[in-house]
Structure formats: C-alpha cells, structure tokens
Amino acid sequence: MRGLLALAAVVLLAPLALANNYHYEIAILVGLNAIVCVGLNLLIGYAGQVSLGHAGFFGIGAYGSAILAARYGWPPLASLAAATAAAALLAWVVGRPILRLRGHYLAMATLGLGIIISIVITTEDRYTGGPDGMSVPPLALAGFALSGERAWYWLVGALLVATVWLSLNLIDSPVGRALRALHGSEVAAEVAGIDSARHKLLAFVLSAAIAGLAGALTAHYAGFITPGKATFLHSIELVVMVVFGGMASTFGAVVGAAVLTALPQLLTVFKEYEMVVFGGVMMLTMIFMPTGLVPTLAMLARRRR
Amino acid sequence: MNLRTWFAAALLAATAAVQAQAPIRIGSFLSVTGPAAFLGDPEQKTLELYVERINAAGGVLGRKLELIAYDSGGDAEKARTFAKRLIEQDRVDVIVGGSTTGETMAVVPLVEAAGMPFISLAGAVVIVEPVKKWVFKTPHTDRMACDKIFVDMKARGFSKAALISGSGGFDKSMRAQCLGVAKNHGIAIDADETYGAGDTDMTAQLTKIRNAPGVQAVLNAGFGQGPAIVTKNYKQLGIAQPLYQSHGVASKQFIQLAGDAAEGVRLPAAALLVAETLPDSDPQKKVVVDYKRAYEARFKQDVSTFGGHAYDGLMLAVEAMKKAGSADKARVRDALEQIRGYMGTAGVVNMSAQDHMGLDLTAFRMLEVRKGDWALVQ
Structure with missing residues (x-):
C-alpha cells in the first residue's frame, strides 16, 4: 500500500518538474509503457510465462480502435473498449490450447502470433494505411475532445495508478498466490490443487487486455499510428523493460519502463555514441543487478538496515 | 537618470544585441540509423556540411545557423517525440527533416498546431495533398515517377503494360499511384504482380507477366534489393519487352547488384545522378555539380538523391528567410509559399498556395543503363 501511495504522490507531484509539453510527452509515454509492463509483469514475473508477442496485442488495441473510430465512425470510447476486448479475446482463443502445454510453448506461440499480427497490419493497407501508417481521431466524450498534453497526463497517470493497484491486489489474492506457486513449481502447485492452465490463461488474457488498452490510448494520444509499434522489436523492448526493472516486482515494471523510455532522450547528448552508451548502461545493470533494478535496490536497502 | 536605470538600460541594450546575434535554429529529425539509414545518413551529412558552409560565408541575415x-531510427513515435522536443524545448525556427513518409505524417499534426514551418524530405503524395498550411516537401512524388514512365512508354508507342511491385511502403504507395494515373496516359495495366520483402526469386511472378498476352513493357515499383533481383530474373527468362524501374533504385548500387541484366533498363531520376554528363546549357547543371563535388570531396562516398533532398530543404528554408527578412515562423512560411523559379537538385521549384512541393515533370530525367552507367534518354 505504501508503494501505491508513493506512486500516486510521484504522479501528483511530477508536474512541478515538467517545464513544457515535451516533458509532458515523455511522462505520458513513460506512463503508457509502464501500464503495458505492469500487465506483462503479471505474466512474466508471476505466471512464469514469457510473451514475445505483446506488441501484437498493443497493435490490435491501437489499430482496432483507430480503424473503428476513423473508418467506421465509432465514438472513440466505444472503439477503445471494443479494441481492448478484441485483444483479450484473441489472447483467450490462442492461450487456451497453448497454456495446457508445459515449457516455452507460449513464448513460441506468442512470437508467431505477434509476427502474424504485424504482417497483417502492414499488408492490409485498405484498413490500416500500410507501412506508412494512418491518422487516428482524438479521444472524445460527449463532444469534448481530450486534447493537450496536460489532460492526457492526468488520464494516463490515473490509469497507471489504477493498473498498479489492480496488479497489487491480484498478487495478494488467492489467484496471485496460485500464480506465484505456479512460478515456483508447477508440479507442486498442481499437487496442491491449483488449476495451472486456468490461472496462466487468466494472467495471459489480463496482460493482453492491458496491452490492448494502452495501445488504443497511444493511438488516440499520438493521432497517428504506424506498424512499428506492433513489431517483434517492440515486443522485445517491452520484455526488456520488465526484466530490467525487475521481474515479479510491479514497481520494477514501472521503473523499468520509466528508465528505458526516458534514457534515450537523455542520451541524445552523446550523438552517434548514443547506442553504445545505452547498450553499456543495460549491460552493466544486468551484470551487477541480475534480478533487476528495483529488487536489487530493495535488497540493498534491507541489508543497510 | 540615476545609476540604476543606466545599468538597466545598458543591460537591455546588451540583451537586444545578443538576441540579434543569436543563431537561427534549424531543427531536424532523420532516420540516421535503422532500416531507412540509407536516407537519413546522407541527409544528415548534407545538412551538417551546408550549415557549416553557410556559416563560413557569414550566415543568414547576419546570424549564424x-x-x-x-536520430529517429525510422520510428514514427520517436520522430513525433523529437519534433515536440524541437518545438517546445529547443525552440527552433524551422524544421527540415523526416526521412520517411510515416515519420513525416506523424509529425504533421504537431507542426500544424504549433505553427512551425516544416520541410519534409519524404516522398509520398499524401504529405502535400491535401495542402497543409505549414508543411512543405522537397522530393518528387511517386505519382510524378509514374507519369514520367507512362509518358515515355507512350512515346515509344506502348499501350499495354504490366506492373510488378514489392510490399514495402514505397512500393505499395507507388503501385497505387501508377494504377491510378495509368488511364490518364492511355496505358492499360494488364498484369499486376507483387512480391514479398525478403523474396530472393521473382521468376514465378515474371513468368505470369510473360504469359499475359499483349504486354509491351513492364514497370517495377520497388526499393532496395527486390528490383535488382527482378532485373536479373527478367534477363534469365529472356523477356524481350523493355523494363522500367522506379526512382527508388536510382543509385549506382542497383547497377552493381543487377550487373549485365541492368543494360537497357530505364528509370526516372533526378539530374544529380548524371550531373557531370548534363549539357552545359542545362540550367540545373551548376547546382547539381556543385553539390555533388562538395559532398563527395568531404565524405568520400557517392552522392545520392536523398542527400540532395536535404540540400534543397535547407536551401529553401534559407531562401525563405532571406525573402522574409527574418526568421519569424509565419513570415518564413508565407515566403516559402511564394518561392518561384528556385533551382534545386530535384529541379525547378515553383511553390504556390495549392502546391507545397512545386516540382513538375521536367524535374525527372529519363535515364537508361548503358555500359554499366547512367545515360540520359533524349
């Protein structure tokens, strides 16, 4: 609970340090990535399953909402909900048979699924605008369009706090304990009477829905979307954020997303060495903090005491 | 007047003087790394080179640039974030950049809202059609390439053509434009084949085209490796009809990749490719030869049309500032719109309120590969 309050305080106080719309933009992107990572962390950190296709769900949310709103004239809130539901439904349909298998089958299946979604988005240019992308109408409710970085900041900030709250509650619930038991030992968990497939499916569908929602929000916020956000590369970026921040740590996912979204912006001072410095920071963190940023720092703090 | 007011007045005068001397800020975001690096890299080098040269010659309006x-890495979201950074944080006076259409279109809503003159270096027609108040662009469009090719086909007495295209953004956009304008030129497209991005053999598609009755010429709308493979397969299958490529492969690399098979292939391209072989009477010769020599002397690599787009973008911005007599955004925008008869590497630019690109078909030259080099088709 203390962590949640701290996060809420950070969201509330951050605007004091945000001098212009560009700063707000970075804060919003951090928030949107953090939302996806908190969801993905439920799957990777707690259910012990790796998804290499989360950008696909992000893409379904983004393009689903964009197409329904731009091409079929749906009100953006309805298209947002429909696109989120579509991402969840697809995860459920795909996850049901696959999650009965053991090992890394989910990783392989999501890898394939993500690539298929990315190819469909790139080739179906009548609907998606193809590789050059498409425009997306702004988010509006009863005639009032949500525009401006400040308004979006508060929306994304509130959603981030809500997602973290949801995640923390879930982890502390019987479902969360079952998930953690699964991560520890699937056999032992099943012996204890936990339906492993059902719980893994729940985590998978939930994380896909959250990715879809964040995707749809990103599309409406940016006003323009390209297939780049649905590619395999973006899937990897999301997994890296979770691992970097610390698996099985909700706040780790938030910190990972924040650092990896903001760092490239700070590193532009290195010009052509930007990528080298970025890679160096990643490697050093993984070598000296193998469990991720937040769990390592938490452990150090405990040891001090 | 006491000492304090004196001091304040002096300070005020000093700040005013500094303000007058403050540099004009040119903002840019380019795909210097990533899949579109072949666009962004020469563009960035060109901007650096010419900002340096302009400053060495005294700058613009007495101010340095x-x-x-x-580096947006070709990512539209990054491009948008950097554009916001240029507008909000760096407070630039003009933006010259956007290597790809996706990056450009992602930034359009921002510059329109901020009132920032923006000269894009990307190709597609959608950037300037419909006209957007603050958005201009320097490269030719794919529709112009289609027009140029169909005009040449018509001149050779062809009326039935086949189309083969890749699945990238450039390929798809050009295919759509060509299908759209073919009728205007009285050309019927009798076969329309596509290939995937990573395909290494296009014989199947080309065999279909060969078997289509009455096809007199074949047009390949493509980018990168694909067109070189198409050209090779075309020769292997012994297809006799003339093959046209697009401006997307207008670089020496294409001839190297396709080898002998490239002989006789025609394509529309900017004059830059044949800079030194242009007749001296050509009004564009001086501009393209100067740019080519400056670029090649500095970077020891072949000049490309993409770098030329950045040259045109920067020069148009400078020209507009000189015309406007200031770097004020609204006045620069108005001046940009009024530029007429400016000679760039892409051709003569005649901007207007209806046309924010300002190029016409004369900007393209029809080239043919002869003895492993480009030759002008008269």
Missing part, C-alpha cells in the same frame, strides 16, 4: 538534429 545552428543545426539541432536527432
């Missing part, structure tokens, strides 16, 4: 460039 300052280039602030970011």
Whole structure:
C-alpha cells in the first residue's frame, strides 16, 4: 500500500518538474509503457510465462480502435473498449490450447502470433494505411475532445495508478498466490490443487487486455499510428523493460519502463555514441543487478538496515 | 537618470544585441540509423556540411545557423517525440527533416498546431495533398515517377503494360499511384504482380507477366534489393519487352547488384545522378555539380538523391528567410509559399498556395543503363 501511495504522490507531484509539453510527452509515454509492463509483469514475473508477442496485442488495441473510430465512425470510447476486448479475446482463443502445454510453448506461440499480427497490419493497407501508417481521431466524450498534453497526463497517470493497484491486489489474492506457486513449481502447485492452465490463461488474457488498452490510448494520444509499434522489436523492448526493472516486482515494471523510455532522450547528448552508451548502461545493470533494478535496490536497502 | 536605470538600460541594450546575434535554429529529425539509414545518413551529412558552409560565408541575415538534429531510427513515435522536443524545448525556427513518409505524417499534426514551418524530405503524395498550411516537401512524388514512365512508354508507342511491385511502403504507395494515373496516359495495366520483402526469386511472378498476352513493357515499383533481383530474373527468362524501374533504385548500387541484366533498363531520376554528363546549357547543371563535388570531396562516398533532398530543404528554408527578412515562423512560411523559379537538385521549384512541393515533370530525367552507367534518354 505504501508503494501505491508513493506512486500516486510521484504522479501528483511530477508536474512541478515538467517545464513544457515535451516533458509532458515523455511522462505520458513513460506512463503508457509502464501500464503495458505492469500487465506483462503479471505474466512474466508471476505466471512464469514469457510473451514475445505483446506488441501484437498493443497493435490490435491501437489499430482496432483507430480503424473503428476513423473508418467506421465509432465514438472513440466505444472503439477503445471494443479494441481492448478484441485483444483479450484473441489472447483467450490462442492461450487456451497453448497454456495446457508445459515449457516455452507460449513464448513460441506468442512470437508467431505477434509476427502474424504485424504482417497483417502492414499488408492490409485498405484498413490500416500500410507501412506508412494512418491518422487516428482524438479521444472524445460527449463532444469534448481530450486534447493537450496536460489532460492526457492526468488520464494516463490515473490509469497507471489504477493498473498498479489492480496488479497489487491480484498478487495478494488467492489467484496471485496460485500464480506465484505456479512460478515456483508447477508440479507442486498442481499437487496442491491449483488449476495451472486456468490461472496462466487468466494472467495471459489480463496482460493482453492491458496491452490492448494502452495501445488504443497511444493511438488516440499520438493521432497517428504506424506498424512499428506492433513489431517483434517492440515486443522485445517491452520484455526488456520488465526484466530490467525487475521481474515479479510491479514497481520494477514501472521503473523499468520509466528508465528505458526516458534514457534515450537523455542520451541524445552523446550523438552517434548514443547506442553504445545505452547498450553499456543495460549491460552493466544486468551484470551487477541480475534480478533487476528495483529488487536489487530493495535488497540493498534491507541489508543497510 | 540615476545609476540604476543606466545599468538597466545598458543591460537591455546588451540583451537586444545578443538576441540579434543569436543563431537561427534549424531543427531536424532523420532516420540516421535503422532500416531507412540509407536516407537519413546522407541527409544528415548534407545538412551538417551546408550549415557549416553557410556559416563560413557569414550566415543568414547576419546570424549564424545552428543545426539541432536527432536520430529517429525510422520510428514514427520517436520522430513525433523529437519534433515536440524541437518545438517546445529547443525552440527552433524551422524544421527540415523526416526521412520517411510515416515519420513525416506523424509529425504533421504537431507542426500544424504549433505553427512551425516544416520541410519534409519524404516522398509520398499524401504529405502535400491535401495542402497543409505549414508543411512543405522537397522530393518528387511517386505519382510524378509514374507519369514520367507512362509518358515515355507512350512515346515509344506502348499501350499495354504490366506492373510488378514489392510490399514495402514505397512500393505499395507507388503501385497505387501508377494504377491510378495509368488511364490518364492511355496505358492499360494488364498484369499486376507483387512480391514479398525478403523474396530472393521473382521468376514465378515474371513468368505470369510473360504469359499475359499483349504486354509491351513492364514497370517495377520497388526499393532496395527486390528490383535488382527482378532485373536479373527478367534477363534469365529472356523477356524481350523493355523494363522500367522506379526512382527508388536510382543509385549506382542497383547497377552493381543487377550487373549485365541492368543494360537497357530505364528509370526516372533526378539530374544529380548524371550531373557531370548534363549539357552545359542545362540550367540545373551548376547546382547539381556543385553539390555533388562538395559532398563527395568531404565524405568520400557517392552522392545520392536523398542527400540532395536535404540540400534543397535547407536551401529553401534559407531562401525563405532571406525573402522574409527574418526568421519569424509565419513570415518564413508565407515566403516559402511564394518561392518561384528556385533551382534545386530535384529541379525547378515553383511553390504556390495549392502546391507545397512545386516540382513538375521536367524535374525527372529519363535515364537508361548503358555500359554499366547512367545515360540520359533524349
């Protein structure tokens, strides 16, 4: 609970340090990535399953909402909900048979699924605008369009706090304990009477829905979307954020997303060495903090005491 | 007047003087790394080179130019974030950049809202059609390439053509444009084949085209490796009809990749490719030869049309500032719109309120590969 309050305080106080719309933009992107990572962390950190296709769900949310709103004239809130539901439904349909298998089958299946979604988005240019992308109408409710970085900041900030709250509650619930038991030992968990497939499916569908929602929000916020956000590369970026921040740590996912979204912006001072410095920071963190940023720092703090 | 007011007045005068001397800030975001690096890399080099040269010659309106460039890696979202950074944080006076259509279109809503003159270096027609108040662009469009090719086909007495295209953004956009304008030129497209991005053999598609009755010429709308493979397969299958390529492969690399098979292939391209072989009477010769020599002397690599687009973008911005007599955004925008008869590497630019690109078909030259080099088709 203390962590949640701290996060809420950070969201509330951050605007004091945000001098212009560009700063707000970075804060919003951090928030949107953090939302996806908190969801993905439920799957990777707690259910012990790796998804290499989360950008696909992000893409379904983004393009689903964009197409329904731009091409079929749906009100953006309805298209947002429909696109989120579509991402969840697809995860459920795909996850049901696959999650009965053991090992890394989910990783392989999501890898394939993500690539298929990315190819469909790139080739179906009548609907998606193809590789050059498409425009997306702004988010509006009863005639009032949500525009401006400040308004979006508060929306994304509130959603981030809500997602973290949801995640923390879930982890502390019987479902969360079952998930953690699964991560520890699937056999032992099943012996204890936990339906492993059902719980893994729940985590998978939930994380896909959250990715879809964040995707749809990103599309409406940016006003323009390209297939780049649905590619395999973006899937990897999301997994890296979770691992970097610390698996099985909700706040780790938030910190990972924040650092990896903001760092490239700070590193532009290195010009052509930007990528080298970025890679160096990643490697050093993984070598000296193998469990991720937040769990390592938490452990150090405990040891001090 | 006491000492304090004196001091304040002096300070005020000093700040005013500094303000007058403050550099004009040119913002840019380019795909210097990533899949579109072949666009962004020469563009960035060109901007750096010419900002340096302009400053060495005394700058613009007595002020130096300052280039602030970011690498978007071809990612539209990054491009948008950097554009926001240029507008909000760096407070640039004009933006010259956007290597790809996706990056450009992602930034359009921002510059329109901020009132920032923006000269894009990307190809597609959608950037300037419909006209957007603050958005201009320097490269030719794919529709112009289609027009140029169909005009040449018609001149050779062809009326039935086949189309083969890749699945990238450039390929798809050009295919759509060509299908759209073919009728205007009285050309019927009798076969329309596509290939995937990573395909290494296009014989199947070309065999279909060969078997289509009455096809007199074949047009390949493509980018990168694909067109070189198409050209090779075309020769292997012994297809006799003339083959046209697009401006997307207008670089020496294409001839190297396709080898002998490239002989006789025609394509529309900017004059830059044949800079030195242009007749001296050509009004564009001086511009393209100067740019080519400056670029090649500095970077020891072949000049490309993409770098030329950045040259045109920067020069148009400078020209507009000189015309406007200031770097004020609204006045620069108005001046940009009024530029007529400016000679760039892409051709003569005649901007207007209806046309924010300002190029016509004379900007393209029809080239043919002869003995492993480009030759002008008269």
